[in-house]
Amino acid sequence: MSMGDVKQDIRLLRTPFDEVAEYGAFAGAFSHCGALASFAGRVRGGASDGHITALYLDWYPGMSEASLETIGRDAATRFEVEAIKIWHRCGEVKAAEVIVLVCAASSHRRAAFEAVDYMMDRLKSEAALWKREEGVDAEGVAIARWIEPTQNDRKDMARWDKE
């Protein structure tokens, strides 16, 4: 299957969505595929030094959407998939809400798993978004801090360069 045949549903959303319903819609549309894989990331309420109430994801209109599309296009080229889905939130995302949903449909489980894994690793360090944690620290004082990409994020991304 050429990349142009791969169905891609890629969105940057300012409002919450129901990841179970969205996964269901994806699974229904590609029920003929033998393998469906998905990952949903949520805002953790806890932190080592306090409590997170929300994330704020800053975004650059146009560039942020384009970065998601690049990641989706690269996954469609790299893996034998029939469809992919990337839905990513921006703006304020409250604790326990979904930040990101990534899905892949393929004839084979390995391709579906790997496509989802690859897209998440790329999103962590290449999606044009900037996360700020908001909450309270262990003493109850309000905190807001920007999250930087970690060494682990870079290591995760580097795995794909070797393959």
Add this chain to the structure above:
Amino acid sequence: MKAVVMIRVCYFGKVAERMNARVCDIVPQKTPLTLWALRADLFAGIDDWADIKTPGVLMSVNQQLERADIVLQSGDEVAFFSPFSGG
């Protein structure tokens, strides 16, 4: 008559917070102007910006990541931001 050079500057993420600005239009005093020279001018007034400098400040022109030595053109949209942290 010399044409007026106007450049739109945008900030995102930690850099926007540190600069206390989101978008502004500027008319450079000197032309030709490289991206690096613009960055130096804009950040010259920041007393302590180690917190944004340490992870690095990325730069784009018209929404494409660019090298610092690119010469800016009138109408360009330049953006400065910290490394991405999506997902």
